[in-house]
Amino acid sequence: MPHLQIGPHTVTPPVVLAPMAGITNAPFRTLCREFAGGRGLFVCEMITTRALVERNDKTMQLIRFGPGEQPRSIQLYGVDPGTVGKAVRMIADEDLADHIDLNFGCPVPKVTRKGGGSALPYKRHLLRSILREAVGNADGLPVTIKMRKGIDDDHLTYLDAGRIAVEEGVTAVALHGRTASQHYGGTADWEAIARLKEAVPEIPVLGNGDIWSADDAVRMMRETGCDGVVVGRGCLGRPWLFGDLVNVFAGSPERTRPTLRQVAVVMRRHAELLGEWLEDEARGVIDFRKHVAWYTKGFAIGSQARRDLAMASSLAALDELLAGLDLDQPWPAGAEGPRGRTAGAKRVVLPDNWLADPWDVTAAVTAEAESDTSGG
Known part of the structure; x- marks a missing residue:
């Protein structure tokens, strides 16, 4: 069976549950893990770095893991390098998790209008600063990132972001094959995942987007050469999909078709x-x-x-x-296919003059960009 290496953690099969706000809490992760027989990597819902550093009660509950959850995986969302560094150091010092993922994929307007989420990788120096603080404070914990192709087709960032991630010591990168302007509409661009894999051969690349069945996952890996898959909306109301994923990577034709x-x-x-x-x-x-x-x-x-x-x-x-x-x-014939958010193309709301210079960071990114709204 193929596997994915995330620092010291061997993930077999090479399947990751995508963080989804209000969804991938401990109960849902428990169901998914049970169907998978404990195999795979199951990430908690997105945590804002500011809320973690401030020890917000709700946030501290969200990062509670069950006794059988190994490795414990947290996704962080932050816009300020210093705050991201403090949050990562807190996780490392207090043994709160075994793996840290950083979210640069959120397309929600109230996040992007402040320069956060999928808007942030456009500012290359800011992205590098955040990654440097995260990796430098992780005390050996593997740090990965999840991102989109870019803001829109005229402002693609994923190849530059991938190279910056490699240079700053990031362990793996996951790419959702859509731009921020696409939100969740249209078809995911799996060719972009293949191009990213060619651009960053040094580290694992995970593909995300339009994996609605176990066979989709195998097809994505075959067509793109990616090292693993990230499953988001495809498991909504279908936690048994992770059992199917274990089977398909083991070469078994068995699929769950429940009454x-x-x-x-x-x-x-x-x-x-x-x-x-x-x-x-x-x-x-x-x-x-x-x-x-x-x-x-x-x-x-x-x-x-x-x-x-x-x-x-x-x-x-x-x-x-x-x-x-x-x-x-x-099991009905119409049970497969898209679930969850399917909104199509939208204009990406950005800070004033955000696109004027990808290297300029004078356009302020404030703590207001940190939101408990996830996506990516």
């Missing part, structure tokens, strides 16, 4: 795990609501049943609603 009854069992467990994690059953079930449409996509349950499930506020109510469905339905 609605089997899906209902996973849904119930997901909601229960959220309640345990939040120490409040109602909050857990309410937090689970966002997952209902993803789990039930393609099944014939009716719009009213979906609405009712998405309004449940207790496990008993969820159990009753699930029991009322036609649970003997087989």
